[in-house]
Amino acid sequence: MADKKAVVVCLNPAIDQTGSLQKLEVGELNRVHSDNTIPGGKGVNVASVLSQIGAEVTLTGFIGADNAEMFEQMFMQHGITDEMLRVEGSNRTNLKLTDADGQLTEINFSGFTLPASTLDKLGQLLSGLARTHKTFIFSGSLPNGVSAIRLAGWIHFLVMQGKTVVFDASGDAFDKGVKALPSMVKPNLYELSGWIGKPLTSEAEVLQHGAEIAALGIKDVVVSCGAQGVLWLRNGEWMRSIPPEVNVVNSVGAGDTLVAGLCWGKINSWSQSKTLKFSTALAAHAVSEAGVEIPEAVLLRKLVTQTTVKPV
Ligand SMILES: O=P(O)(O)OC[C@H]1O[C@](O)(CO)[C@@H](O)[C@@H]1O
Numbered sequence: 001m002a003d004k005k006a007v008v009v010c011l012n013p014a015i016d017q018t019g020s021l022q023k024l025e026v027g028e029l030n031r032v033h034s035d036n037t038i039p040g041g042k043g044v045n046v047a048s049v050l051s052q053i054g055a056e057v058t059l060t061g062f063i064g065a066d067n068a069e070m071f072e073q074m075f076m077q078h079g080i081t082d083e084m085l086r087v088e089g090s091n092r093t094n095l096k097l098t099d100a101d102g103q104l105t106e107i108n109f110s111g112f113t114l115p116a117s118t119l120d121k122l123g124q125l126l127s128g129l130a131r132t133h134k135t136f137i138f139s140g141s142l143p144n145g146v147s148a149i150r151l152a153g154w155i156h157f158l159v160m161q162g163k164t165v166v167f168d169a170s171g172d173a174f175d176k177g178v179k180a181l182p183s184m185v186k187p188n189l190y191e192l193s194g195w196i197g198k199p200l201t202s203e204a205e206v207l208q209h210g211a212e213i214a215a216l217g218i219k220d221v222v223v224s225c226g227a228q229g230v231l232w233l234r235n236g237e238w239m240r241s242i243p244p245e246v247n248v249v250n251s252v253g254a255g256d257t258l259v260a261g262l263c264w265g266k267i268n269s270w271s272q273s274k275t276l277k278f279s280t281a282l283a284a285h286a287v288s289e290a291g292v293e294i295p296e297a298v299l300l301r302k303l304v305t306q307t308t309v310k311p312v
Contacts, residue, residue, distance in 0.1 A: 002267060002268050002269060003134065003135075003267070004054060004055050004056050004267055005055070005056045005057075005058070005132070005133050005134075005135065005267075006050055006055050006056070006057055006058070006133070006135040006136070006137060006263060006267060007057075007058045007059075007060060007126075007129050007133045007135065007136045007137070008043045008046050008047040008050065008057060008058070008059050008060070008061075008136075008137045008139065009043055009060055009061045009126070009136065009137065009138045009139070009154070010041050010042065010043020010044050010046075010047070010059060010060075010061040010062075010063075010084070010139065010140055011043070011061045011062055011138075011140060011141070011142055011143055011146055011151070012041060012061075012062070012092070012111040012112075012140050012141050012142060012143040013039065013040070013041035013043070013044050013061070013062075013063055013064075013071060013084075013091045013092075013111075014040050014041040014044075014091060014092050014093065014094040014108065014109075014111070015037060015038070015039060015040065015067065015070065015091055015092070015093045015094070016037070016038050016039075016040035016093075016094055016096055016252060016253075017035065017036075017037045017093050017094070017095055017096065018035060018036050018037075018038075018095075018096040018097075018098065018250060018252065018290060019032030019034075019035045019095070019096070019097050019098075020032055020033055020034045020035065020097075020098050020099075021033060021097060021098075021099055021100075022099065022100050023099050023100065023101075024097055024099050024103070024105055030097075032097075036290055036291075037070075037093075038070075038290075038291055039070045039071040039074050040094070040252070040253065040292075041091075041140055042139035042140030042141075042168060042169075042255075042256050042259075043059065043061055043137070043138070043139040043140050044059070044071065044074075045139075045253045045256035045257070045260075045292045046137055046139050046168075046256045046259050046260045046263070047059040047075075047078075047080050048074065048078055048080070048260075048292050049256065049257050049260035049261070049282070049286075049292050049294060050137075050260040050263060050264060051078040051079055051080050052078060052293070052294045053260065053261075053264050053282075053294060054264075055263075055264060055267060056081075057078075057079075057080045057081065058080075058081040058083050058129060058133070059075065059080050059081065059082060059083065059084060060083040060084060060085070060122065060125055060126070060129065061084055061085070061122070062084065062085050062087045062112070062114060062118065062122070062143065063084040063085070063086060063087065063091060064086075064087060064088075064089045064090045064091040064112050065086040065087065065088060065089070066088075066089055066090040066091075067090045067091055068084075068086065068091070071084075071091070083125060083129070085118060085121055085122060085125070087112055087114055087118055088112070089112040089113070090112065091111070091112070092108075092109040092110065092111040092112070093109065094106065094107065094108045094109060095107040096250070096252050098249075098250055102248040102249075104250070104251055104252065106252070108141070110141075110143065110144060111141070111143035111144065112143050112144070113143065113144040113145050114143055114144065114145035114146060115145065116145070118145075119145070119146060119150055122154070123153075123154065123157075126154055126157065126158065127157070130157075130158060130161050130163060133163075134162075134163055134164055135163070135164045135166070135263060135266065135267055136158050136163050136164070136165045136166070137165075137166045137167075137168075137259065137263055138151065138154070138155060138165065138166070138167050138168070138169065138177065138182070139166075139167075139168040139169070139256065139259060140168070140169065141169065141170065141171075141173060142169075142173050148172040148173045148175065148176035148177065149176055151169075151173055151176065151177055152176040152177050152179060152180040153180075155167060155177055155180035155181075155182050156180040156181075159180060159181055159182065159183075164183045164184075164266060165182035165183050165184075166182065166183065166184045166185075166186070166259060166262065166263055166266070167182035167184065167185050167186075168185070168186045168187075168255070168256075168259050169191075170187075170190070170191040170194055171191075171194055174187065174191055174194070174195055175195060178195075178213060178216060178218065179216065181216065181217045181218055182218065183218070183219050183220060183266075184218070184219065184220035184221075184222065184262065184266070185213060185218055185220070185221055185222070186222040186223075186224060186255070186258065186259050186262065187213075187223055187224075188223070188224045188225070188226070188255055189206065189223065189224075189225055189226070192206065192209055192210065192223055195209070195213070196209050196212075206223055206225070206231065207231070207233075207238060207312065210223050210231065210233050210238075211233060214233050214236075219234060220232065220233070220234050221233040221234075222258075222262060224254075224255050224258055224283075226251070227243070227248075228242075229241045229242040229243055229280060230243075230258065230276060230279070230280050230283075231312065232272065232276055234272055237311065238311065238312035239272060239273065239276060239309060239310070239311055239312065240309070240310060240311070240312045241276045241277060241280040241307055241308065241309045242280075242307065242308045242309075243280050243281070243283065243284035243307055244281070244284055244303055244306035244307055246284050246285070246287055246288040246303075247288050248287055248288070249287070249288055249289050249290060250287070250289065250290045250291075251286075251287045252290075253286055253291065253292040254283045254284075254286040254287045255283070256286075256292060257279075257282050257283045257285075257286040257292050257294075258279050258280070258282070258283040259279075260279075260282070261275070261278050261279025261280075261281075261282040261283065262275060262276075262279045264278070264279070265278060265279060273309045276309050277304055277307045277309050278304055280307045280309075281300065281303035281304040281306070281307045282294060282295075282300070282303075284303055284307070285299070285300070285303055
């Protein structure tokens, strides 16, 4: 019986405030016609999806004590074990603006500032969790006070103990984190282009730079390419998935849903193609609704059937 346990590390949760408007006019007054506010942040979303699929999820990291209730309710609803360290202050609110053409504009804030003493506490917590868990997922940006080097240190510590570490971040955090050699990384095109320091102009470039990441010593490099699907490099071979066409409502959290699906495949020791199909279908569904609720079984099966996977 596979061990269904996973630890998700979210260092910088966010409340996602989404507003829908006809057209975003930069520099003008914009009025939204509908809105919603939900608990989010990359690790929080991954934990939510993983627990809905059936994993036993422990969520750790940091959470601002002043507005933690919305998160706590969601953790309870999904049966997530809450090992988040409470820190002084509020979690950030990130703005997501969607327009009538389905275009998404995101404004992500930097989050709370952590004192150095809290970082040591997380290190101790991770080392305790490493005694009972083998799968760890680090997802999302760093709040003020957490250096990318510190993040890389946590990843390195777990890798050295033979843990499976899945890693999804951007900028300096991604750059330093990949050097700690996690088992799997999942940049999107924007993050990959940030890593190489220039725009990506063709798929050949995506494949080339993805291979450079793998050459550092990373077993699985997954690049999410939005509606174009997902590319996954393992053992020198690229595989591609093409998602079914869906009605785009809100793509916030789709990448996190993909990460959760990939982890679920790892937890269950599924083949690469089964994992890719499943996680792509799950992410396609996430795009078709606000939030990261998974579809009911019949719809999920349909989306999986409509997703194609083939070698590149
Ligand atoms: O930690 P970052 O990179 O600022 O991203 C946080 C944002 O990403 C999301 O997790 C979606 O991927 C949102 O819920 C959140 O607002």
